[in-house]
Amino acid sequence: MAGNLWVERDLNAKAMRILSLTLAVAVTGIVSGCSTTGGAVPSLAFGEISGGAQNADNRLAGTALVNALHGGILPEEIKTQMNGATRDAALQAEYQALEYTPAGQKVTWGETGAPLKGEVVPSQPYRVGSQDCRQYTHTVFTGGAPVASRGTACRNPDGSWTPLT
Numbered sequence: 001m002a003g004n005l006w007v008e009r010d011l012n013a014k015a016m017r018i019l020s021l022t023l024a025v026a027v028t029g030i031v032s033g034c035s036t037t038g039g040a041v042p043s044l045a046f047g048e049i050s051g052g053a054q055n056a057d058n059r060l061a062g063t064a065l066v067n068a069l070h071g072g073i074l075p076e077e078i079k080t081q082m083n084g085a086t087r088d089a090a091l092q093a094e095y096q097a098l099e100y101t102p103a104g105q106k107v108t109w110g111e112t113g114a115p116l117k118g119e120v121v122p123s124q125p126y127r128v129g130s131q132d133c134r135q136y137t138h139t140v141f142t143g144g145a146p147v148a149s150r151g152t153a154c155r156n157p158d159g160s161w162t163p164l165t
Contacts, residue, residue, distance in 0.1 A: 047051050066091045069094055073138055074140065074147075078149075093119070098161045101120075120138045135151070135152045
């Protein structure tokens with residue numbers, strides 16, 4: 001009788017270990033559902049940053065990707081100081097930072113001595129559901145104090161980015 005009790009205890013201990021391991025694997029899977037990627041943002045853009053048609057995969061290409069930022073995260077008082085070329089350069093820098101640039105590295109726009117110039121610095125990408133998102137800072141130098149705007153953008157299935165702020 002004592003031998004059977006020992007076998008029953010041994011089986012219960014093994015069952016508890018298996019249950020603990022199963023629970024640990026399940027929790028790891030749940031926690032990894034919303035994670036930060038450790039490497040560079042995957043580049044899924046098509047074409048150069050020029051043109052504007054959709055390609056065969058129905059993804060936006062060229063300036064359509066930049067235009068999809070809908071003006072980016074800069075405040076209106078800064079945008080009104082920009083001509084079309086300056087605004088395009090600022091938006092192109094936002095797109096380049098979001099799509100291609102490693103976290104913490106800056107993408108600059110504008111020329112030395114220009115009345116307006118700036119830089120965009122993206123943070124580490126992360127995933128929300130099936131969407132890649134990034135926080136980023138866009139700083140404009142106007143000759144006075146720098147104006148920094150912070151925001152978040154998420155990548156759409158067509159390759160464009162939508163600012164959330």
